[in-house]
Amino acid sequence: MNTKTNDQISTAATIVAEPGTQRITITRDFAAAPEKVWRAFTDPELLAKWMGPDRLTTTIETNEVRNGGRWRMVHTDTDGTEFRFHGVYHGDQSADLSMRTFEWEGLPGHVSFEWMRIEDLGQGRSRVHSSSVFMSVEDRDGMIANGMDVGVNEGYARLDEILAAGS
Numbered sequence: 001m002n003t004k005t006n007d008q009i010s011t012a013a014t015i016v017a018e019p020g021t022q023r024i025t026i027t028r029d030f031a032a033a034p035e036k037v038w039r040a041f042t043d044p045e046l047l048a049k050w051m052g053p054d055r056l057t058t059t060i061e062t063n064e065v066r067n068g069g070r071w072r073m074v075h076t077d078t079d080g081t082e083f084r085f086h087g088v089y090h091g092d093q094s095a096d097l098s099m100r101t102f103e104w105e106g107l108p109g110h111v112s113f114e115w116m117r118i119e120d121l122g123q124g125r126s127r128v129h130s131s132s133v134f135m136s137v138e139d140r141d142g143m144i145a146n147g148m149d150v151g152v153n154e155g156y157a158r159l160d161e162i163l164a165a166g167s
Contacts, residue, residue: 013152022134028156032163034118034126038095040159050158053151065093110139
């Protein structure tokens with residue numbers, strides 16, 4: 001459970017994966033207004049600068065942030081290995097609620113459903129709440145075992161830098 005008050009800003013993501021469940025929840029605070037954080041999540045150019053672990057380069061091939069819109073990104077490792085992900089946005093998209101599917105192309109058919117909302121903490125600060133529901137506990141555990149927490153925390157640290165620079 002998140003016990004931070006609206007006056008506190010945490011620089012580390014809170015990642016919760018209750019044993020035996022198919023869900024991961026992530027909460028992270030940012031020193032930026034919700035509209036700036038939303039732009040960083042939806043603008044392909046900005047998204048490519050911060051999404052994923054530090055060792056990977058991200059290319060956003062498609063990001064149609066609308067009901068039925070598709071998204072696809074490629075993470076490329078220093079040795080040229082590519083990791084491709086895609087999905088579809090569902091429902092109206094806004095900082096108040098964004099929903100989409102997520103699928104790693106290396107394991108087709110193992111789709112998760114994600115939602116995110118950006119809470120306005122006032123005074124130019126925001127809290128991002130997100131949740132992913134996987135098809136099985138094994139799929140969820142596989143995501144965790146493959147370093148999802150590293151990618152989240154390293155990516156969000158780069159997002160902090162982008163937001164501080166005013167992008």
